[in-house]
Amino acid sequence: MAKPRRNIKFNHRNGHSSSIDGRRSSFSDISEGASEPGSPVNAGNGAAALPETGPSEYEKKKQTFITRSIWTFVMIGAFFGAMFMGHLYIIAIVTAVQIISFKEVIAIANVPSRARRLKFTKALNWYWLSTTMYFLYGESVIYYFKHIVLVDKVLLPFATHHRFISFMLYVIGFVFFVASLQAGHYRFQFTQFAWTHMALYLIVVQAHFIMNNVFEGMIWFFLPVSLVICNDIFAYLCGITFGRTQLIKLSPKKTVEGFVGAWVLTVIFGIGMTNVLMRYSYFICPVNNLGANLWTGLECTPNPVFSPRTYQLPIWFPFAKSFSMAPMQIHILIFATFASLIAPFGGFFASGLKRTFKIKDFGDSIPGHGGMTDRMDCQFIMGFFAYMYYHSFIAVYKVSLGGVIETAITGLTAEEQMELVKGISKHLYNQGVIPDTVLDCMNIAVHRR
Structure with a gap:
């Protein structure tokens, strides 16, 4: 019998060669490999094709950048469009931001409620929001438009008893919450109660003061918002340019160099922007007509803070004896400093909150940017500061028509x-504002009374 020949390799009929050790690959191995999903076999030569791969990391980042850029321009366009169309549109945007945030x-905290199947948890949250x-x-409408509200027969009772009505609405919600407590879920329900009230204070209340800034004049809304936005951009540019030292652990990418550099650039930006906005009455005048827009404009006596003043320099100063500057240029230094050094901590607070719940963003309301809260975390505290600072150091309190009527x-x-009506009518007649027939009618009405 002939001896088998050693170390001789044969090509198999299926086109596969033997392995290095001389053993033949079994058909079952090939068929199993071909049957597995994601492991297709080339029909021509039986060789395994390369596995299909999804978009590369570069493509994902590119798509995210494009989406983020598009929505950035959409938001900028909507913001400036609303600002030019009038105060009422800005108020609508602020209201939408309140609700979405x-x-x-x-x-974030409502996720467990679905598992626990507690009734009325979500309904109570929206009730608290509506009541707040x-x-x-109501407080804003009564304060800024009392000359309209207090002379309306239907609105007068709501205006005079507004705070009591609001308190009773809150009490109703409070009683309903206590009545809905269930054994075994007390800790969770009280946590929800505290969480909701924290959200109301940090978001709804602070956003409300931003709306009040709009009523005081568009500049008190636009400047704080633009300062925060530009500071965020400057911090990013300065950070990637010469940032070295980490600022805070909550935001590892924030650097001390970017923080300080953004402060300096924000101050410069604030001074330049203020010089531009002070020239237009549409920005510096309080709202006295909700139908006004950039083209119709507003008319008022400007706040003295926008009028230039002459300041004397010390005698030993070599170059000049005095200089002229509007006080607003001094106030804007405070605004820019707060926007650069304090407002970012609103963002740090939000970062800590997200780390606590192990989430990347608060939501997906804005494609490419995350949630509305991710974009507004610094704006809330900045708007609140602008309101408090304005009423403490800038506002001029004088007798108003609404105050007299109230x-x-x-x-x-x-x-x-x-x-009072009779006396005012007589005064207007003496000034030639109204004819004597109107005065006679008023006297007759008074006597009939």
Whole structure:
């Protein structure tokens, strides 16, 4: 019998050669490999094809950058469009930001409620929001438009008893919450109660003061918002250019160099932007007509803070004896400093909150940017500061038409109000504003009373 020949390799009929050790690959191995998903076999030569791969990391980053850029321009366009169209549109945007941000923050803690199947948890959250907004918006409407609200027969009872109505609405929600407590879920429900009230204070209340800034003049809204946005951009540019020292562990990418560099550039930007905005009455005048826009404009006596003043320099100063500058240029240094050194801590707070719940973003309201809260975390505290600073150091308090009407309605009897009307009518007649026929009609009405 012939001896088998050693060390001789044969090509198999299926086109596969033997392995290095001389053993033949089994058909079952090939068939199993071909049957596995993601491991296709070339029909021509039986060799395994390369596995299909998804988009590369570069493609993903490119797509994210494009989406983020598009929505950035969309938001900028919507913001400037609303600002030029009028104060009412800006108020609508602020209201939308309030609601969306509140929804995003509440959603973080509301995830367990679906598993526990507790009734009324979500409904109570929205009830608290509605009650809070009713109180805050009512306060603003009564304060800024009392000359309209207090003379309306339907709105007068709501205006005079607004705070009591708001308190009773809150009490109703409080009683309903206590009645809905269930054994075994007390800790969770009280945590939800505290979480909701924290969101109301940090988001809804602070955003409400941003809306009040709009009523005081568009500049008090636009400047704080633009300062925060530009500071964020400057911090990023300075950080990637010469940032070396980490600023805070909550945000590892924030650097001391970027923080300080953004402060300097934000101050420069604030001074230049203020010089531009002070020239237009549309920005510096308080709202006296909600139908006004950039083209119709507003008319008012400018706040003295926008009028240039002459400041004397010390005698020993070599170059000049005095200089002229609007006080607003000094105030803007404070605004820019707060936007650069304090407002970012609103973002750090939000970062810590996200780390606590192990989430990347608060939501996906804005494609490429995450949630609304991710973009507004610094704006809330900045807007609150702008309101407090304005009313503490800049606002000029004087008698207003709404204040006089409020005093007459709430502090005088009906007979005294008629005498007031008679006296004002006589004064207007003496000034030639109204004819004698109107005066006679007023006198007849008073006598009939």
